[in-house]
Amino acid sequence: MKFVTLIALYVALNICNAEIFTALATMKRALYIEKKLAEQLRSYAPLIADKVASEQVAKIAEDYDRIADESLVEPEGYLANPVNAYMLCKRFTTELVDLKQLLTSPALKAAFDDQLYIYRTEMPDREDFTGVIDALLRLQDTYEIPPLHFVDGTFSPAGNSPRMTASDCFEIGKYAYDKGDKYHALMWLLESLSSYELEGASYSMDKILLLDYLIYAADDQGNPRHALNYANDLLALNPTNERTRSRIQDVIRWLHSEIATENKTLLEQNRKIPSQTHLPPIQNKRTLKRAATQEFLNYEALCRGEDLKPNPNEHKLTCFYSSANRDPLLVLAPAKVEVLYEEPLVWIFHDVISDNEIGVVKGLATPLLKRAVVNDPKTGKLVTAQYRVSRSSWLYDVDHPIVATLSKRISAMGNVDLETAEPLQVVNYGIGGQYEPHFDHSRENDPKVFKPGQGNRIATWMFYLSDVPAGGYTVFTEIGVRIPPIKGAAAFWLNLHKNGRGNALTRHAGCPVLSGSKWVANKWIHVVGQEKRRPCSLDENK
Known part of the structure; x- marks a missing residue:
């Protein structure tokens, strides 16, 4: 019997030692903290002068409160879902950094930092976040689960996880790429791009940053033609950073050279040169050494x-x-x-x-x-x-x-x-x-x-x-x-x-x-x- 669609897992965090292997009680504490942070943010929102930032903080407080209420009704079931675990750690790490930028007043920032200091030993940190990602990738490999099944929630018959955003997928792909795991990086960056196209006007991330990573991940896994398309797409977005524009133009020239060398080899082997507009499926070979045994x-x-x-x-x-x-x-x-x-x-x-x-x-x-x-x-x-x-x-x-x-x-x-x-x-x-x-x-x-x-x-x-x-x-x-x-x-x-x-x-x-x-x-x-x-x-x- 296969468990391809029966994927959900119990999540536990040892915050003090940055390990992801303790009892449910520790994760429950993180959920209660989120509830308290929602109350704090709700009181901050009217004090923020910038209307857009004020509305965003109020919306975040509303989301925190809703998630905490839903999760604490049946924490065991909620925490049995790997996507929920990932989302929780992401909210306490990367998203928390973005949230603090919305608190434009130095006094509010100081007050929020004081609140976080109180909970510091019970909050998921960056190591917890990367530990959750490692666990998710381990499950993905062992049980042959495509990223899409995590993204749309079909990995679990309970179907109690929110749809992952392009930003959620990107963070996984970025982490994998930064540690040299190009196999998982390309997989999740591609899923991030697919999710981005479905998000309409409510984009969760910067497409330029996504394409920037995707160019290198695709080429590293032996897909220079796909990488060239991503590079051209990036330039078409007119990045305002001149250094980024210059770097991508250099990358495009380099990719053209790489493709020319590949075309020469194909001709010598009497093989057809692929059309740049009708490329074969992207290749992505698993390279983990131990997987070869x-x-x-x-x-x-x-x-x-x-x-x-x-x-x-x-x-x-x-x-x-x-x-x-x-x-x-x-x-x-x-x-x-x-x-x-x-x-x-x-x-x-x-x-x-x-x-x-x-x-x-x-x-x-x-x-x-x-x-x-x-x-x-x-x-x-x-x-x-x-x-x-x-x-x-x-x-x-x-x-x-x-x-x-x-x-x-x-x-x-x-x-x-x-x-x-x-x-x-x-x-x-x-x-x-x-x-x-x-x-x-x-x-x-x-x-x-x-x-x-x-x-x-x-x-x-x-x-x-x-x-x-x-x-x-x-x-x-x-x-x-x-x-x-x-x-x-x-x-x-x-x-x-x-x-x-x-x-x-x-x-x-x-x-x-x-x-x-x-x-x-x-x-x-x-x-x-x-x-x-x-x-x-x-x-x-x-």
Whole structure:
């Protein structure tokens, strides 16, 4: 099943640290701030001498107030939409700069700055804005969503997002271009141009600026003829800046030279020279390096629901009730087990954690959430990474009786000893949250693999603490297994062969969240202590 049209996502912002991965409460605060700013701006409007500026400020105040009222009725649903998240961050960043220019009185500007200073730690900033864009582009790539579906709201069946303006599209394209991502830049700049033509007299941005970026983006992606047309269109608008006119004239001469060279090559190859008035579709090749690897392509395909590697032993897969060697915890209430793969062993346990227990775990973890880190293989230090976008915290058995109860349950159902296991790691994946392909076990040549009294990670247990309407699957890229995040269930798999070596088939990933918020709780079980429950093999080849 594909989720191309089921795109919406839970958005969360950690304003203090400029990260986009926290709880809903933080984003809610931004919505309340917008409501307060609306009141402030409404009181400013009559004090502005310039009539046009006064009307514009009054209109902005009205829009802020309306948006806040609509969003706070059902903030979860509102914030589940990536376009709404993007719009909110844009209003607090680029649009806020423009708004301040309308406050012509120094006294009003000072008063507004004082108000913003009060809310500074809870307002989205520029880093939050670019983080939302990065997440949106990540979703666009993974789930193959054309920009138009974001623009017109058809990406979501709920259809509760406003139509994006040319300015909205331009900011995304500009950001991508400025960081060297010409692929996304061209895509969104073209969408900005299309939106501009539909806006009629209510243009949301300067077309000269849009065409200026579009010229370079089109040419950089191998479209000099299209770039020439955009350059001519720009000059036809008679830009008042003489330096801009001179630069574009130089660009046009350069493009003519580039096209002449291309025409010469086409003639030598006996190929037809395209008409400048009837150009072929613009080309735009994805150039992201990691996208060229088969593993990354498999990862994205599995996230989209494509079946890549049929299980040859699918006919042997079963569901059963397990009392795990008649463990006292499971005699009267055996575990419900679904086998997804035999080697490596990958199981799902259904209905293993209650709503009350989930509430306690999330309540304990939320105040402790920090950006998730990974081990840098070069330095051995824990660092943040773009391939793991989430926030996490750690809970110990002594933190709460329910945490201790869950540990006992994991031990019983997984038939594992937890004496050397790690604490419970609680993870929240928000807007575009993901964890790209990785292993849970350490590499054999890593000096930290066999820590004294602990050993490598033999198994992984993962509670799913929330339903995720779309996206957020756990996928195994080497065997094609996809595990849906179902609230109350838990995934369990063995990371090592019986000889103690890492199993390469356990490479797995967490797909970007498309709709809702993904909460999981991981327990990593280590080798030491499993001698009786899961003894190693005497055959080094097993």
